[in-house]
Amino acid sequence: AQKITQTQPGMFVQEKEAVTLDCTYDTSDPSYGLFWYKQPSSGEMIFLIYQGSYDQQNATEGRYSLNFQKARKSANLVISASQLGDSAMYFCAMREGAGGGADGLTFGKGTHLIIQP
Amino acid sequence: NAGVTQTPKFRILKIGQSMTLQCTQDMNHNYMYWYRQDPGMGLKLIYYSVGAGITDKGEVPNGYNVSRSTTEDFPLRLELAAPSQTSVYFCASSPIASGGPDTQYFGPGTRLTVL
Numbered sequence: 744a745q746k747i748t749q750t751q752p753g754m755f756v757q758e759k760e761a762v763t764l765d766c767t768y769d770t771s772d773p774s775y776g777l778f779w780y781k782q783p784s785s786g787e788m789i790f791l792i793y794q795g796s797y798d799q800q801n802a803t804e805g806r807y808s809l810n811f812q813k814a815r816k817s818a819n820l821v822i823s824a825s826q827l828g829d830s831a832m833y834f835c836a837m838r839e840g841a842g843g844g845a846d847g848l849t850f851g852k853g854t855h856l857i858i859q860p
Numbered sequence: 861n862a863g864v865t866q867t868p869k870f871r872i873l874k875i876g877q878s879m880t881l882q883c884t885q886d887m888n889h890n891y892m893y894w895y896r897q898d899p900g901m902g903l904k905l906i907y908y909s910v911g912a913g914i915t916d917k918g919e920v921p922n923g924y925n926v927s928r929s930t931t932e933d934f935p936l937r938l939e940l941a942a943p944s945q946t947s948v949y950f951c952a953s954s955p956i957a958s959g960g961p962d963t964q965y966f967g968p969g970t971r972l973t974v975l
Contacts (some may be wrong), residue, residue: 747902772874772901776962778964779962780966785947786951786968786969786971787966787968787969788903788950788966789971790963790966791965791967793963834902834903836902836903838962846908847895847903847905847908847918848893848901848964849905849919850895850903850904851902852900852901852902853901853902
């Protein structure tokens with residue numbers, strides 16, 4: 744079974760609208776971390792936001808927030824007031840275990856977000 | 861701070877050739893990683909290292925080797941290049957988590973084509 748599932752291969756959104764990018768995960772480990780990365784057409788990987796499995800509050804970073812529903816094993820990224828510069832690939836990723844990040848991340852296949860003027 | 865740097869940016873190899881992808885970080889991070897990204901896909905872990913002298917296999921290690929002689933450097937070696945190794949290769953590093961996120965910081969990537 745896939746550990747990270749992103750069901751939206753592509754999305755078109757009007758500028759200034761809010762966007763929700765879906766991510767579900769699968770793990771039996773009680774300790775894990777969830778990450779979202781942005782990859783613009785230039786190719787670099789840009790860290791956006793992190794949610795730990797024991798965090799009580801949903802993570803927020805500026806226009807980015809993470810809608811963390813632990814029982815559903817979902818970690819959706821919400822971008823408020825989208826901008827043209829938000830057009831990019833977005834990847835959800837998970838680190839399992841309490842090893843402090845040693846074991847690397849498992850990535851989903853990504854969602855290609857296009858913001859239209 | 862340069863962060864994570866990778867060289868070269870682009871490379872074309874012939875089948876059977878070998879090469880080393882270089883990765884250096886100046887953030888004094890203990891953990892370093894190599895990933896590959898095939899077209900239209902997410903990243904997959906090739907090898908990782910938790911410190912100098914210690915390396916371990918990730919999800920897709922076949923055809924690759926790594927070494928970690930210093931904290932800063934984590935080169936990836938391809939011994940006998942095959943077309944299936946055509947991909948974009950990313951190096952990343954992260955600090956040991958101490959109550960906060962163990963965020964991985966990525967280099968700009970190396971685009972490798974094997975013909």
